[in-house]
Amino acid sequence: DGGITQSPKYLFRKEGQNVTLSCEQNLNHDAMYWYRQDPGQGLRLIYYSQIVNDFQKGDIAEGYSVSREKKESFPLTVTSAQKNPTAFYLCASSRGGAQPQHFGDGTRLSIL
């Protein structure tokens, strides 16, 4: 069954800690994306990647880092430099830049 898997579903971060959110897809999509959603708000693009070993900053990249070593995987690291990380993080993939996106179930990150 093809889709996008995000893990964990819930994550807690301590002060000064880096945490990594996992995103794996088996849709054979070239493009992958990370969004941040705050309560009652829209989607804000953090990073995106249109091909393996390449990625670009989105609108709110500060305090985050990504890698794209495999087509299937696009992990997001929330670094200690991100002072307000509490949010719902959504990963998505698509066949290409302007094509419809498929979203994972998301990860809810909170501060301990």
Place this chain on the structure above:
Amino acid sequence: GQQVMQIPQYQHVQEGEDFTTYCNSSTTLSNIQWYKQRPGGHPVFLIQLVKSGEVKKQKRLTFQFGEAKKNSSLHITATQTTDVGTYFCAGPLAAGNKLTFGGGTRVLVKP
């Protein structure tokens, strides 16, 4: 800067009534997409419109792409409680690289 705007931000609808939500772009779009996010869930792709003036229907939902390809609308007839959620439109503002999402219309249904 270039952006996609949605109005209204909130829509309170009596069950059984119709309503329309609108999406406006600052630039011409090659396509417009609509997504629905249920409370606590993730956005789910509903439909893509490509042609100027295109109209597509999905049961009680009617989607329209404007003649100038800068705006779109979603009309829901006979609203049901299952229609609750946030509806996002999205389009590629810059040539071929990524989608820009509107802020969404949050729909609440009064039984």
